[in-house]
Amino acid sequence: MSVLGTVTTVLAGMVFGLAIAAPPGPMNAVIAEESVLRGWLSGVWAGLGAMAADACFFVLALVGVVAIVERVPAIRGAAFAVGGLLMLYFAYDAARGANDDHEAATGERRGFAKAFALAITNPYQVVFWLTIGVGMLEPGRIDVLEPLSSELAGTLVVATGSPALLVGFFAGIAAWVVGFPTTLVAAERRLTGVGSTVAYASALVLAGFGVAFLGEALAMLGSLV
Numbered sequence: 001m002s003v004l005g006t007v008t009t010v011l012a013g014m015v016f017g018l019a020i021a022a023p024p025g026p027m028n029a030v031i032a033e034e035s036v037l038r039g040w041l042s043g044v045w046a047g048l049g050a051m052a053a054d055a056c057f058f059v060l061a062l063v064g065v066v067a068i069v070e071r072v073p074a075i076r077g078a079a080f081a082v083g084g085l086l087m088l089y090f091a092y093d094a095a096r097g098a099n100d101d102h103e104a105a106t107g108e109r110r111g112f113a114k115a116f117a118l119a120i121t122n123p124y125q126v127v128f129w130l131t132i133g134v135g136m137l138e139p140g141r142i143d144v145l146e147p148l149s150s151e152l153a154g155t156l157v158v159a160t161g162s163p164a165l166l167v168g169f170f171a172g173i174a175a176w177v178v179g180f181p182t183t184l185v186a187a188e189r190r191l192t193g194v195g196s197t198v199a200y201a202s203a204l205v206l207a208g209f210g211v212a213f214l215g216e217a218l219a220m221l222g223s224l225v
Contacts, residue, residue, distance in 0.1 A: 003052020012158040014065045014175065015104040016142070018129075021176035026087055028180065029202040034111035035181040036188050037196040042061050043181025046111030051173050053119030058166075063139075069126045074124050077220030083121035084213030092113055093205035094199050136160050136169060189197045 022028075027050040030038050035043030061067070119125055136142065139161035146153040159164065190195040 006162075006164045007163050009158060009164040009192075009205075010168035010171070012156060012210055013165040013170075014172035015156065015168075016165075017169040017172020017174075019172075020141075021173045022180075026122070026204060026206055027115055029094070029205040029209075030090065030111060030115045030118060030175070031180055031200050032112075032184055033090075033097065033190045033202040035184040036198045037094075037097045038111070040181045040185045042109075042111045043184065044177055045109045046115040047173075047180065049112035049115030049117075050119045051170070051177060052112070052166055053116050053125065054129070054133075054169070054173065056063045056120065057125055058133055060100050061126075061129040068129060069123060073220050077217050077224070079123045079126075080220065081217035083118065083123070084217060085211030086118055086212045087123060087213060089205045090118070091210060092207060094203035097199055122209030126139045129166075136164070136165050 027047075031043050031046045031050070034046040069079060074161060132142070137160065140159070141157055142165075143157050144159050145151055185192075188198075
């Protein structure tokens with residue numbers, strides 16, 4: 001691959017990483033909560049926690065370990081249950097923190113553990129790395145913008161099978177991990193009440209996903225009885 005081709009592939013991977021990282025979900029809810037309640041660095045640490053879980057899933061998917069989660073319904077159901085309970089607990093924590101003007105910056109890295117725990121118990125991330133994630137290293141093609149919007153499907157299709165695509169993918173996630181907390185902290189400084197609003201919104205998102213995950217767990221485990 002030429003230098004220009006490598007650069008293009010890395011940039012395409014960055015766009016793909018941003019497209020995966022940007023949509024609303026439990027990970028971004030934790031990043032938002034940490035950013036507005038404990039500061040920019042705490043938000044970045046939370047993002048790095050989710051990113052570390054992705055890196056773990058990628059390695060485990062390559063060696064075939066995470067495939068067990070997909071094959072064994074009992075393990076998937078247990079993962080959904082643990083993930084759902086964690087999300088409900090962190091939803092309560094976010095709502096409680098929203099009542100404080102600002103929590104102490106002690107334990108800035110606690111967001112890393114929170115996001116990592118949520119991500120590592122998320123079966124949807126397992127499925128992603130079993131399919132699209134590992135597929136980035138296999139020869140083929142991938143629609144970069146489709147995860148962001150179905151209307152953008154087919155706009156940017158790149159060849160897979162190059163490590164450069166994976167490097168760009170994680171670089172895109174890293175850019176979001178830094179940029180999202182930066183935007184939130186800047187908004188909080190300019191507008192009063194943003195911190196509490198974001199924290200309460202994060203609590204609602206986490207609670208919603210928590211209930212949904214517990215519902216999935218009950219359905220899966222109930223079918224085994």
